[in-house]
Amino acid sequence: MTEATGIVGEFFSLKEGTDAELLAMQCGDFYEFFGEDAETVSEELDLKVSQKSSHGSSYPMAGVPVDDLTPYLKALVERGYRVAVADQYETDSGHAREIVRVVTPGTLLETSDADAQYLAAVVDGGDDAYGLAFADVTTGRFLVAAADDADNALTELYRFDPVEVLPGPDVRADDDLLNQVRDRIGATLTLHETEAFAPKRAKHGVSEQFGAETVDRLSVGEPTIAAAGAILSYVEETGAGVLASMTRIQAHHGDDHVTLDATTQRNLELTETMQGERDGSLFATIDHTETSAGGRLLKEWLQRPRRSLETLERRQESVAALSTAALARDELQDALGEAYDLARLASKATHGSADARDLLAVQDTLAVLPELADSIASNADLADSPLSEIVDRPDRDAASDLRETLAAAIAEEPPSTVTQGELLQRGYDDDLDEVIERHEELKQWLDTLAEREKGQYGLSHVTVDRNKTDGYYIQVGKSAADGVPDHYEEIKTLKNSKRFTTDELEEKEREILRLEERRGELEYELFEELRDEVAARAELLQDVGRALATVDALASLATHAAENRWVKPDLDRGDRLTLEQGRHPVVEQTTEFVPNDVRMGSAAGAADQERASGRADEDRGFLVVTGPNMSGKSTYMRQVACIVLLAQVGSFVPAKEAEIGLVDGIFTRVGALDELAQGRSTFMVEMSELSNILHTATEESLVILDEVGRGTATYDGISIAWAATEYLHNEVQAKTLFATHYHELTGLAENLPRVANVHVAADERDGEVTFLRTVRDGPTDRSYGIHVADLAGVPDPVVDRSRDVLERLREEKAIEAKGGTASEPVQAVFDLGSGTMQTQGERESQARTQTATTDGGPAEADAADASIDPETEAVLEDLESLDVNTTPPIELVSKVQQLQERLEDTPPSE
Numbered sequence: 086m087t088e089a090t091g092i093v094g095e096f097f098s099l100k101e102g103t104d105a106e107l108l109a110m111q112c113g114d115f116y117e118f119f120g121e122d123a124e125t126v127s128e129e130l131d132l133k134v135s136q137k138s139s140h141g142s143s144y145p146m147a148g149v150p151v152d153d154l155t156p157y158l159k160a161l162v163e164r165g166y167r168v169a170v171a172d173q174y175e176t177d178s179g180h181a182r183e184i185v186r187v188v189t190p191g192t193l194l195e196t197s198d199a200d201a202q203y204l205a206a207v208v209d210g211g212d213d214a215y216g217l218a219f220a221d222v223t224t225g226r227f228l229v230a231a232a233d234d235a236d237n238a239l240t241e242l243y244r245f246d247p248v249e250v251l252p253g254p255d256v257r258a259d260d261d262l263l264n265q266v267r268d269r270i271g272a273t274l275t276l277h278e279t280e281a282f283a284p285k286r287a288k289h290g291v292s293e294q295f296g297a298e299t300v301d302r303l304s305v306g307e308p309t310i311a312a313a314g315a316i317l318s319y320v321e322e323t324g325a326g327v328l329a330s331m332t333r334i335q336a337h338h339g340d341d342h343v344t345l346d347a348t349t350q351r352n353l354e355l356t357e358t359m360q361g362e363r364d365g366s367l368f369a370t371i372d373h374t375e376t377s378a379g380g381r382l383l384k385e386w387l388q389r390p391r392r393s394l395e396t397l398e399r400r401q402e403s404v405a406a407l408s409t410a411a412l413a414r415d416e417l418q419d420a421l422g423e424a425y426d427l428a429r430l431a432s433k434a435t436h437g438s439a440d441a442r443d444l445l446a447v448q449d450t451l452a453v454l455p456e457l458a459d460s461i462a463s464n465a466d467l468a469d470s471p472l473s474e475i476v477d478r479p480d481r482d483a484a485s486d487l488r489e490t491l492a493a494a495i496a497e498e499p500p501s502t503v504t505q506g507e508l509l510q511r512g513y514d515d516d517l518d519e520v521i522e523r524h525e526e527l528k529q530w531l532d533t534l535a536e537r538e539k540g541q542y543g544l545s546h547v548t549v550d551r552n553k554t555d556g557y558y559i560q561v562g563k564s565a566a567d568g569v570p571d572h573y574e575e576i577k578t579l580k581n582s583k584r585f586t587t588d589e590l591e592e593k594e595r596e597i598l599r600l601e602e603r604r605g606e607l608e609y610e611l612f613e614e615l616r617d618e619v620a621a622r623a624e625l626l627q628d629v630g631r632a633l634a635t636v637d638a639l640a641s642l643a644t645h646a647a648e649n650r651w652v653k654p655d656l657d658r659g660d661r662l663t664l665e666q667g668r669h670p671v672v673e674q675t676t677e678f679v680p681n682d683v684r685m686g687s688a689a690g691a692a693d694q695e696r697a698s699g700r701a702d703e704d705r706g707f708l709v710v711t712g713p714n715m716s717g718k719s720t721y722m723r724q725v726a727c728i729v730l731l732a733q734v735g736s737f738v739p740a741k742e743a744e745i746g747l748v749d750g751i752f753t754r755v756g757a758l759d760e761l762a763q764g765r766s767t768f769m770v771e772m773s774e775l776s777n778i779l780h781t782a783t784e785e786s787l788v789i790l791d792e793v794g795r796g797t798a799t800y801d802g803i804s805i806a807w808a809a810t811e812y813l814h815n816e817v818q819a820k821t822l823f824a825t826h827y828h829e830l831t832g833l834a835e836n837l838p839r840v841a842n843v844h845v846a847a848d849e850r851d852g853e854v855t856f857l858r859t860v861r862d863g864p865t866d867r868s869y870g871i872h873v874a875d876l877a878g879v880p881d882p883v884v885d886r887s888r889d890v891l892e893r894l895r896e897e898k899a900i901e902a903k904g905g906t907a908s909e910p911v912q913a914v915f916d917l918g919s920g921t922m923q924t925q926g927e928r929e930s931q932a933r934t935q936t937a938t939t940d941g942g943p944a945e946a947d948a949a950d951a952s953i954d955p956e957t958e959a960v961l962e963d964l965e966s967l968d969v970n971t972t973p974p975i976e977l978v979s980k981v982q983q984l985q986e987r988l989e990d991t992p993p994s995e
């Protein structure tokens with residue numbers, strides 16, 4: 086292919102200089118894409134491709150009008166492309182073009198989505214010190230955090246759910262982390278220049294932006310500063326022009342927040358359901374906010390529950406006041422309904438893309454603050470609550486000054502273009518007023534011209550008008566056209582009339598055009614000054630925006646509490662968890678919900694245990710939840726987790742009464758998710774989640790385990806569940822709820838003091854099972870699994886045999902496989918009495934010993950022993966020596982796996 090020249094050549098050379106995937110280059114009134122870019126864009130956005138010839142070659146070309154670029158850019162970026170934009174400018178010798186901006190998912194300002202849009206950077210500083218930074222260019226929020234390992238770094242990333250992530254140099258080699266960011270978080274990964282992450286350069290950048298003192302005060306490590314520096318350099322390089330809106334850097338300390346790992350956030354369906362729907366999530370259920378900023382803040386609260394009792398009690402106080410003051414709350418919400426997104430408007434102002442309507446929105450929204458303050462002050466309960474301080478926090482005088490400035494400047498109904506005047510009010514600027522007045526005089530002269538001409542020259546059918554080709558003209562009907570005075574100069578003949586002009590009219594026309602041009606320029610200049618003034622107050626706008634959002638989020642919590650009979654939980658730093666008639670916050674919306682109690686922790690447990698068993702000194706730190714399939718075990722446990730989470734948001738909770746000791750983390754291992762797409766086996770996922778919990782949970786955590794161990798062979802499963810229970814009970818000592826179908830686990834309560842059994846009751850009458858949904862103390866007496874199998878049409882012989890096996894299990898507390906011949910396969914069995922695995926040989930020899938002492942022993946036992954080959958015997962011995970009580974669960978899994986593999990390798994017994 087010949088080297089392209091002309092604008093195509095210019096396009097390719099600009100493209101070479103950028104790492105963006107696509108380039109939109111301005112050519113007059115269009116932004117054009119050439120070559121492969123044109124084809125990509127046409128496929129993605131259904132644009133028509135034409136051919137552009139240049140020096141004998143032809144190139145695909147697709148374009149969009151200059152004014153329509155934004156929606157196309159947005160669509161491309163939302164599809165994950167980074168798009169460079171080159172603007173055209175005039176030079177002495179013609180036109181030149183330059184890339185002014187690279188639009189990426191994390192730097193897209195033109196979003197219409199109310200959600201926060203975070204750009205993140207993650208740096209691995211070695212020695213398990215990770216640094217993270219997050220910036221939302223649409224609102225100017227800037228946060229930094231640290232993490233002590235890759236998992237926690239990922240948890241932070243998941244919490245902020247960034248759309249674009251800049252991995253630091255070391256992180257680029259961590260495929261696991263990168264895959265998770267791409268697949269689970271769905272973020273675009275961008276490799277920003279490595280120098281931007283260099284500690285010195287990063288620190289310099291961060292100090293320049295936020296002040297050296299601030300950086301020292303943050304007292305965060307080098308990796309965190311590196312991440313922050315990289316983001317700043319990236320935002321600057323992409324030319325989003327919003328650095329000025331990043332007025333404040335906040336450090337996000339893990340200790341301030343409840344640990345919620347990525348799995349838990351998904352399991353509890355905080356912001357979307359397992360199916361990825363927004364509706365049906367906890368957030369969608371409780372969100373009654375009026376503004377998008379309020380919605381964003383409420384979502385942030387849910388994703389980052391707090392651990393500080395003081396913070397939570399303050400939020401509770403406001404929610405309590407707002408939930409009873411229904412009228413005042415309505416008033417506040419009505420006022421909030423008039424508010425726009427101030428933080429976003431501030432970013433648009435700093436970027437220079439705010440138009441006059443945006444400034445009008447700023448003005449209107451600033452007016453909401455005093456309205457809120459007045460409503461709060463006029464209600465005694467609200468006035469006494471922390472709400473007063475929330476609305477007083479922003480600089481109210483400065484806000485009111487800015488509002489007055491805008492009110493005196495912006496026209497009542499300004500156009501969306503900023504270059505054609507009519508943006509500003511009369512009285513705002515003397516020069517402008519002069520121009521407008523003179524313009525009006527001339528208009529007046531024109532408006533009365535026809536009448537004057539009629540009177541002066543006795544003409545009829547005279548009109549004065551203007552069009553693009555003829556400019557201003559005097560139009561005279563054909564019948565009168567011959568009688569026009571001499572100084573009329575004919576410019577056009579139409580069917581029924583003629584058009585004329587005069588020297589005077591031409592002169593006035595020139596003046597009008599000059600004035601119109603002058604007005605456009607002057608207004609634009611003045612508007613830009615005004616916009617800069619607003620941009621300079623970005624921090625103030627963010628403060629006011631934050632105050633409005635906070636009132637909105639609190640009022641939303643109050644509305645939900647009032648409408649759903651939620652109560653204020655009693656919070657403390659103890660370990661209790663007492664819920665009277667608790668409900669699941671989401672399920673209760675669609676179901677006639679049967680409320681249930683929860684009693685955990687030393688204080689509550691003591692009273693309960695005392696009632697139940699007379700042993701007042703024991704507490705309930707670990708509940709084994711049993712019950713038939715579909716009875717409501719999962720719902721019960723999720724309900725507990727959601728209630729604790731809501732309590733640590735500062736919300737009221739769905740219960741009649743609640744006492745909640747604050748937790749430092751909520752960990753869940755719930756159900757089997759479809760992880761196949763990620764190439765990991767369900768069981769592997771289950772075990773790595775369990776492993777994470779066992780490593781990370783503390784005695785102040787809440788742990789929810791649903792059916793752990795179910796993903797593998799029964800005995801492996803029971804062993805793992807058993808060992809995990811012991812470990813959580815003895816070592817971690819976290820408050821735990823564990824739902825299981827392994828009835829064997831209910832026996833643990835006898836040996837482990839803090840373990841208690843509860844079950845979800847069901848009623849069976851005449852073969853009909855009724856789910857009562859009521860949680861009661863004690864283990865379930867049966868599982869109804871076989872009943873469900875029968876109902877589902879499993880063949881009778883299988884159902885009968887299941888009953889038979891179950892019967893034997895109950896009698897022997899162990900199961901043996903049934904074989905068709907005398908030589909039965911050997912299977913290890915789980916002995917409840919000792920809590921260990923036993924080989925069949927052992928069980929039989931034990932049985933022999935027992936029977937020998939009574940009747941001399943059966944003769945066929947030896948035959949069973951004789952059928953075991955030496956390798957199998959060795960496996961069995963190893964299995965016997967494996968102590969499930971002391972071996973860590975993960976090691977246990979791998980040992981059992983090795984044993985299984987050895988068994989598979991042995992020849993079948995003859």
Ligand SMILES: Nc1ncnc2c1ncn2[C@@H]1O[C@H](COP(=O)(O)OP(=O)(O)OP(=O)(O)O)[C@@H](O)[C@H]1O
Pocket residue numbers: 672676677678679680681712713714715716717718719720721858859
């Ligand atoms: N307290 C309750 N009041 C009313 N409906 C409930 C209650 N608890 C659970 N349900 C409903 O019962 C159904 C089954 O609940 P859930 O999935 O919690 O049962 P499960 O015991 O965990 O089942 P499985 O053991 O099969 O996983 C769900 O549709 C749920 O909405």
